[in-house]
Amino acid sequence: MTIPLLLPAVALIAAPAQEQTAPPPPPPVVAPAPVAGSAPIVAPPLPVAAPAPVDAPPVSTSTAPEFADPLADPATAGTATTSEATFRATAVDPNRGDPLEGFNRAMFGLHQTLDKAIYRPLAMGYQHVVPKPVRSGLRNFFSNLTEPVVFLNYLLQFKFGKAAETLARFTINSTLGVGGLFDIAKTEDFKLPHRNNSFGDTLAYYGVGPGPYLFLPLMGPTTLRDVLGGPLDGAVLPLAIGKPFSDWRYQFSSGAITGLDLRAESDPELRALFGGAVDPYATLRSVWLQNRAAEVAGLRHHRLEPQNPSELDDPLRDPGKPATSPSESRAPEFQDPLADPAAPVPTKAPN
Numbered sequence: 409m410t411i412p413l414l415l416p417a418v419a420l421i422a423a424p425a426q427e428q429t430a431p432p433p434p435p436p437v438v439a440p441a442p443v444a445g446s447a448p449i450v451a452p453p454l455p456v457a458a459p460a461p462v463d464a465p466p467v468s469t470s471t472a473p474e475f476a477d478p479l480a481d482p483a484t485a486g487t488a489t490t491s492e493a494t495f496r497a498t499a500v501d502p503n504r505g506d507p508l509e510g511f512n513r514a515m516f517g518l519h520q521t522l523d524k525a526i527y528r529p530l531a532m533g534y535q536h537v538v539p540k541p542v543r544s545g546l547r548n549f550f551s552n553l554t555e556p557v558v559f560l561n562y563l564l565q566f567k568f569g570k571a572a573e574t575l576a577r578f579t580i581n582s583t584l585g586v587g588g589l590f591d592i593a594k595t596e597d598f599k600l601p602h603r604n605n606s607f608g609d610t611l612a613y614y615g616v617g618p619g620p621y622l623f624l625p626l627m628g629p630t631t632l633r634d635v636l637g638g639p640l641d642g643a644v645l646p647l648a649i650g651k652p653f654s655d656w657r658y659q660f661s662s663g664a665i666t667g668l669d670l671r672a673e674s675d676p677e678l679r680a681l682f683g684g685a686v687d688p689y690a691t692l693r694s695v696w697l698q699n700r701a702a703e704v705a706g707l708r709h710h711r712l713e714p715q716n717p718s719e720l721d722d723p724l725r726d727p728g729k730p731a732t733s734p735s736e737s738r739a740p741e742f743q744d745p746l747a748d749p750a751a752p753v754p755t756k757a758p759n
Contacts, residue, residue, distance in 0.1 A: 505697070507620050508622065512621065513689055515623050515624060515625055519623070519628075520688075523671075527626065528675070531669075532675070535669075543669055546665055546669065547669055548588055549587065551588070551591075552581045552582065552591075553588065554641075555577060555602075556578065556645065557605070557641050557644050558603060558605040559571050559575050559578065561605040561609060565605075565609075565610055570603065573600055574603065576593070576600060577593040577598075577602070580592055580593040580600070581593050604703070605707075606637055606638075607637035607640040607641055608636075608637035608638070609637075609704070610637070611637055612633065612708075613704075613707055616633055617633065618631040618633045618634075618700070619631050621693060622635060623693075628696075629692060629696040681695065
C-alpha cells in the first residue's frame with residue numbers, strides 16, 4: 409500500500425506557488441496499518457523543491473545610450489540634456505532659416521491649387537496657341553525693357569564695366585534688334601548676354617541680409633529683401649518715362665504675358681523637380697535658396713552667373729574630369745570581389 413504515501417508529494421508538486429518564500433517542510437505522514445494490530449508505517453519527509461518565482465517584467469539596469477529612449481529624460485528630472493534639447497529643436501524646426509514655414513506652406517498649397525486649376529492650363533494654352541517666334545519676340549521685348557534697371561543697379565554697385573556692357577546691349581537690341589524683338593547682342597558678333605541684376609541684388613551687395621524666406625501665391629519663392637527691392641525695380645520706367653509704362657493696362661498685360669511665358673517655359677523643370685520629391689515645398693525652398701545664395705556670392709566676388717548643375721547629374725562626379733564608364737573605373741565596387749587585393753595591377757601593353 410504505497411498510494412497513501414505518495415499523495416502528499418503529488419499535492420505539493422501540483423499546487424501552484426503562492427508566495428516567494430519556501431514553505432516549511434511537511435510533518436511526517438503516518439499511514440494506517442493495513443492489518444489490524446500491526447505497527448504504523450512512518451514515511452520520511454520528502455525533499456521539497458523551491459517554488460518557481462512569479463513572472464515579473466525584467467528591469468534593465470543598462471545605462472548605455474544605445475539602449476536608452478532617445479526622447480526620455482536620462483536623469484529622470486524635469487530638465488532635458490543638451491543633446492535632447494538639440495534633437496527636439498531640430499525635430500520641431502528643422503530649418504531655422506524659414507521662421508514663417510507655417511504661413512509659407514499654406515501659401516504654397518494655395519499656389520499649387522491655383523496653378524493646377526488656372527495658371528498652368530492658361531500657360532499651356534498660351535504656349536499651344538501663340539507661335540514660338542511670336543513668344544520668343546515678346547520675351548525678348550520685355551526682357552530688353554529690364555536692361556535700364558540692370559544698368560542702374562550696376563552703377564549703384566560701382567561696376568562700371570558691367571554697366572557699360574548692359575548699356576551697349578540695350579542699344580544694340582533696341583536698334584538692330586527692332587525694338588528688342590530680336591536678341592542680337594547675345595550672338596557671336598557681340599557676345600553680350602543678358603545678366604540679371606535688381607535692387608534686391610544691390611541691397612545684398614552692400615550687406616543687407618535676405619530676411620525670412622517667403623512664398624507668395626503667383627509670385628513664388630522669394631525673401632523679404634527681394635520683396636522690398638521689387639517695387640523699386642518696377643518704378644524705374646514709370647518714373648523715368650511715364651506713359652505707357654505708368655498705365656495699369658500696360659503693367660497688367662506685360663505682367664500676364666511674361667508670367668504665362670515663364671510658367672510655360674519652366675514647366676518641364678518644375679515637373680522634374682516635384683515628380684520625385686517627398687516634400688515638394690522643402691525641395692523647392694532648398695533649391696531656390698541655394699541658387700539665390702550662389703547669385704549673391706557671385707555678385708560679391710565679381711564672378712559670372714553661377715553654375716546650376718542639373719539635378720540628374722551624378723553628385724559625386726568631378727565636373728572638371730571627363731566621364732568614365734564603369735568598366736574603366738578603379739572604384740572597389742566595380743572590381744572583381746574574388747581578386748587578390750595584394751596582387752599588382754596589370755598594365756596594358758603599349759601598342
